[in-house]
Amino acid sequence: MKLSVLYFARLRDAIGRAGEDVEVPVSVTTVGELRAWLGQRGLPWSRAFAEVRPIRAAMDQAMAGDATRLREGAEVAFFPPVTGG
Amino acid sequence: MTVRVQQKDFDVGAELAALRGANPKVGAIASFVGLARDLNEGREVLEITLEHYPGMTERALEDIVAEARQRWDILDALIVHRIGAIAPLEQIVLVAVTSMHRHDAFEACRFLIDYLKTDAPFWKKERTPYGAHWVEARSSDEQARATWQRREPRK
Numbered sequence: 519m520k521l522s523v524l525y526f527a528r529l530r531d532a533i534g535r536a537g538e539d540v541e542v543p544v545s546v547t548t549v550g551e552l553r554a555w556l557g558q559r560g561l562p563w564s565r566a567f568a569e570v571r572p573i574r575a576a577m578d579q580a581m582a583g584d585a586t587r588l589r590e591g592a593e594v595a596f597f598p599p600v601t602g603g
Numbered sequence: 604m605t606v607r608v609q610q611k612d613f614d615v616g617a618e619l620a621a622l623r624g625a626n627p628k629v630g631a632i633a634s635f636v637g638l639a640r641d642l643n644e645g646r647e648v649l650e651i652t653l654e655h656y657p658g659m660t661e662r663a664l665e666d667i668v669a670e671a672r673q674r675w676d677i678l679d680a681l682i683v684h685r686i687g688a689i690a691p692l693e694q695i696v697l698v699a700v701t702s703m704h705r706h707d708a709f710e711a712c713r714f715l716i717d718y719l720k721t722d723a724p725f726w727k728k729e730r731t732p733y734g735a736h737w738v739e740a741r742s743s744d745e746q747a748r749a750t751w752q753r754r755e756p757r758k
Binding site: 528531580602 | 655663695696720721722728737739
């Protein structure tokens with residue numbers, strides 16, 4: 519499955535890029551599994567996902583949880599808790 | 604119902620006048636203005652920079668306004684949130700609500716800023732004399748949102 523992944527704020531700084539297009543194996547079906555798969559690729563993702571906690575996620579620009587099912591071609595974003603206002 | 608994300612400052616008086624328009628049903632306007640301070644967690648702040656998630660931000664704010672409409676009898680609502688570099692004393696965010704009676708405007712306005720704090724994808728970075736850092740989320744903001752969640756819609 520092909521996905522567009524975005525990173526924001528502290529997480530983007532830790533990873534060193536704002537996003538990437540990835541093709542994940544069929545075993546990756548949820549947002550939580552995607553985060554684990556991104557992190558197991560080694561540096562900088564492994565350290566960034568370990569250091570920046572908690573991490574929130576959105577799929578197609580709506581808040582998502584670990585159990586949210588991925589959709590082909592989806593835009594999935596990971597970021598720290600929001601601090602606007 | 605209007606939500607705007609912009610770099611430039613806003614004029615509260617002009618925004619409230621535009622929100623009210625010429626609608627004679629408006630009996631109350633409640634507004635909240637969030638301001639940049641020069642001190643946070645005991646550290647001097649020289650400047651804050653606000654980042655957001657374009658597209659999702661507007662959608663999240665519209666969802667929050669829709670939720671407020673479900674809960675209270677409001678006539679109109681406005682959210683203006685700035686992004687980019689903001690200096691102490693400057694305005695960051697404006698939330699305003701019009702209604703026939705004050706109770707709905709007050710409650711909805713407070714609800715909107717409480718939900719914005721936890722649900723809208725903005726992130727603040729502070730520049731201090733000792734370097735720059737991302738602002739940590741406050742648990743009190745989560746608690747404020749949870750308080751609304753426990754309340755039954757009044758309408």
